Amino acid sequence: xxxxxxxxxxxxxxxxxxxxxxxxxxxxxxxxxxxxxxxxxxxxxxxxxxxxxxxxxxxxxxxxxxxxxxxxxxxxxxxxxxxxxxxxxxxxxxxxxxxxxxxxxxxxxxxxxxxxxxxxxxxxxxxxxxxxxxxxxxxxxxxxxxxxxxxxxxxxxxxxxxxxxxxxxxxxxxxxxxxxxxxxxxxxxxxxxxxxxxxxxxxxxxxxxxxxxxxxxxxxxxxxxxxxxxxxxxxxxxxxxxxxxxx
Numbered sequence: 001x002x003x004x005x006x007x008x009x010x011x012x013x014x015x016x017x018x019x020x021x022x023x024x025x026x027x028x029x030x031x032x033x034x035x036x037x038x039x040x041x042x043x044x045x046x047x048x049x050x051x052x053x054x055x056x057x058x059x060x061x062x063x064x065x066x067x068x069x070x071x072x073x074x075x076x077x078x079x080x081x082x083x084x085x086x087x088x089x090x091x092x093x094x095x096x097x098x099x100x101x102x103x104x105x106x107x108x109x110x111x112x113x114x115x116x117x118x119x120x121x122x123x124x125x126x127x128x129x130x131x132x133x134x135x136x137x138x139x140x141x142x143x144x145x146x147x148x149x150x151x152x153x154x155x156x157x158x159x160x161x162x163x164x165x166x167x168x169x170x171x172x173x174x175x176x177x178x179x180x181x182x183x184x185x186x187x188x189x190x191x192x193x194x195x196x197x198x199x200x201x202x203x204x205x206x207x208x209x210x211x212x213x214x215x216x217x218x219x220x221x222x223x224x225x226x227x228x229x230x231x232x233x234x235x236x237x238x239x240x241x242x243x244x245x246x247x
Contacts, residue, residue, distance in 0.1 A: 003040070003047065003089040004029070008082055009062060015147035017069045018116065019080065020055070022062045023088055031094035032101070033057050033123040033130075036240070038091040039065070041078050047089055048075045053096065053119035053208070053240070057127050063090070066119040066150055096120065098206050102229045102238040105133040107202040108195065112180045112217060114142045114209030120240060121208065122151055131162050134204070138164045138193065140180035142209070144171040164193055181217050200225045205237035214239050 004026035012020045023039075031037070031054060040049035056064035069080035082088070098120040103109070109130075111121045118141050124130045130137060143149055146169050155165040166189070168176040176183070176192075183189035190198050205226065207217050218228065218239055227235035 003049075003091050006063075006088050006090050008084055008086045008088050010084060011082075014150040015145065017080075018066070018148045018150055019069065020064060020066050020150065021079070021082075022056075022064045023090065025061060025063050026090055026092050029090075029092045029094075031058055032096075032099040033127045034098040034100070034102075034120040035094040035096035035123075036120065037094045040089050041075060041082065042087075042089065043078045048078070049089075049091070050075045053098075053117075053123070054094070055119045055122045057123055059127075066116045066122070068116050096240055097229065097238050098124070098208060098240045100124070100129060100133055102234065103204045103206060104234055104236055106204040106236065107134065108136045108138060108198070109134040109204045109206065110184065110189075110198065111137065111139045111206045112142075112184065112209065112213070113140065113207075114180070114213050115148065116150075117208035117210070117240075118150060119208075121206070125155070125158075125163065136162055136164065136195075138166065138189075138195075140166040140168065140183065140189065142168045142170065142180040142213075145169060146172060146174060166193070179213070181213050181220075184217070185220060200227075200236050203236070207237070207239040 006024040008023055010022045036051050036053040038049045038051050040047045052065045055066050070076045149167045207214055221237050226237050229235040229238040
């Protein structure tokens with residue numbers, strides 16, 4: 001698919017190296033909530049592309065993305081400096097394994113994210129269809145420092161029993177200082193939330209984070225009765241690794 005030239009319409013910093021940006025949306029572009037696209041800049045004429053999960057929903061007029069700025073990163077260092085009104089190129093072929101058709105419906109859906117891995121979960125949480133498939137959705141977001149808890153205010157403002165937000169911060173004082181994966185392994189996550197023990201027969205898991213979290217959680221789940229979605233069929237957990245390609 002060809003790249004479509006679009007425009008950066010806004011930027012919002014969350015911390016020293018985490019920021020949100022929005023863009024115009026290519027005409028006719030459709031995607032499933034939770035998917036990612038490849039986008040890029042041309043700082044010296046040649047396109048530098050990277051995969052980015054879409055934060056916005058398919059119903060939104062503009063596209064929204066969450067990014068980390070890596071010092072000297074071929075793309076993100078330029079993206080962090082790009083002004084509103086700057087051009088950006090977006091490939092209109094979306095894909096990804098964090099959509100609702102990649103995990104069976106169930107009782108509780110546990111979404112575990114680290115850093116900018118939060119992005120696809122924001123798209124899902126903002127959609128109404130997510131809550132038609134699960135009685136309750138639990139979003140666990142782990143970062144090193146509290147300012148990196150992007151969208152925290154929006155997530156904390158969501159009321160009702162159907163959605164629970166668990167922010168964790170590992171390198172400074174915070175209510176939860178354990179990694180989300182550790183809370184999951186130990187059973188303390190369900191205990192803290194006064195929920196029944198997590199059960200592969202009834203509950204579902206989505207993962208999007210750094211490679212170590214993805215790998216460790218995948219191994220843990222597979223060793224404890226969970227089945228990952230793959231080309232053979234839809235399982236009770238799914239993982240996305242595309243976002244770690246950003247730099």
